[in-house]
Amino acid sequence: MQTLFTIETAALRLTWSGPPRPARGSASDAGRPAPLVARALGAGLRLDAGGAAASDERDVVLEEETSYAVLVQSLSGEPVSLEHRDPVVVGGLVAADGGRVVHGRVRFGSQAGRARFVVRAGGRPEVELEVTVAPTKLPLSDVEAMRADVEAAAAGLSVASLRPATLAGGAREGRPAPPVWLAALAASVGALEDAVAEIDRRPALETVRPARAVRADRLRRASPETRSAARRGGMAGVLPGRPARLTDDTAAHRWIGAALDRLVSRLGALAADEVRRRPTARRESVRREIAGLEARLRRVRARPVLGGAGRAPAVPPLVLRRRPAYAAAYDALRAAERGLDLQSGGLDVATQDLAVLYETWAALVVVRTAAAVLGLSAPPRLAVDVEGADVRLRPDQAVGLAGGAAAVEVRYQPRFPAPPALLVQRPDLWLTVRQAGRNPADRNRAGRPTRRVVLDAKYRRDDAAGYRRRHGAAGPPEDALGTLHRYRDAIVGPGGEAGVVDLAAALFPGDDDPAFRTSRLWTSLDALGVGAVPLRPGHEGALRALLTRLIEP
Incomplete structure (x- = not known):
């Protein structure tokens, strides 16, 4: 851990620490807000980031899925606090010394965007702090491309009512x-x-003329009702009229x-x-x-x-x-x-968590790619559910695609009940590929001319040197690969028969390069029926190759 920045006012001092991060240039160079902005709301402000001179802006960018140590100390003897709209972000902070010290961990989860905090002393706001949270597994351009794809499918799918980070949106x-x-x-x-x-x-008032009784000597203008009453009984006493008034x-x-x-x-x-x-x-x-x-x-x-x-x-x-x-x-x-x-x-x-965004985007891309392989131009859209202030893809929905001699059904988050298996299984995507003209000898592991495939989207990637030595390329964590083995063996048919899953693959944010195509993660798809497929915006070739191999006779 190293101190990333400190903020000091007349009433308090905030110290923010975390793992060292290599400099990546200022986000403001691309026309974006400065990575770290501190605004004085109380008396005075001193911002120190990496020993630089005091100012109100610094090139400090935080990262998703990283734990940061935060210490807020009172300099005036009053209780202090660090606040964020989302209680989950500051849920790891605790108060000590009668509230004059606040310390603990701040976590953003799989979030990317801008996060805003308010630091208070004695209940008074002293500093408004705005930080940039950067994605670690994908470049920001890929994250923006995923959000654009998801929003095009259904407005509101890429955003949430309350999360740690925000982005700028247009109307x-x-x-x-x-x-x-x-x-x-x-x-x-x-x-x-x-x-x-x-x-x-x-x-802005308007002039109205409602009908009402008026003394004859106060009439300024005769209305039809006034003239009619005068003809009947003369001009004495009270007459109906429509005097002007403002309303x-x-x-x-x-x-x-x-x-x-x-x-x-x-x-x-x-x-x-x-x-x-x-x-x-x-x-x-x-x-x-x-x-x-x-x-x-x-x-x-x-x-x-x-x-x-x-x-x-x-x-x-x-x-x-x-x-x-x-x-x-x-x-x-x-x-x-x-x-x-x-x-x-x-x-x-x-913004939605990047893990949720990636899972949603991957489901849309699988449907779109399967339709393209079948020669279909406009695949059906996935349905959404609105629950309170949240919007999500509807679980256990099926999209049917038929083209040529093949038919593909894509189910999103299907639920396979425990009986006849031991545990409930819920993969992200379940593909059923039926080939009417397939050679009877070309059958799946259970002896049927229908292929069933599990695709599980994982916004996780292991880049460690040891992992690369074992598998030949970066890929999803090994526990995710273990989950694929479980899906392959634990999902059983309605009658309890095993072996209904022909292939289980993890979709992860990686690069489809020659090194990956020779790795065990890719070759084991044929050898074991379990493996991984790199998938990110603009790099969908491996997914298309896999679906082509499954769909085309």
């Missing part, structure tokens, strides 16, 4: 997935509060109120969905954030200017674009209802 029209919608809503509530407060102070019950205010009602209703439904799910520390934080957003929106809705009882117009009135406060409210409401395409813009969206 697009359409109904967004829950995690994206929550991020857009959270980013727009502040602007909405300010805009409606200004509207409440200086509303804040306008079409613009009703449109804003209706839009707020829709947001509050959707938040309520989302909160109800979250309550029904199994409780975790992360989900409890999501529920609190949802409740906080709902309370803020209800306070905005309760503004007197939005208390009109008339019917809201379907089309936004022109005043919502012509007056500054109204335009700001309109833009905030529209932003709260938009989704993201993750291509441009500045909205912070929490």
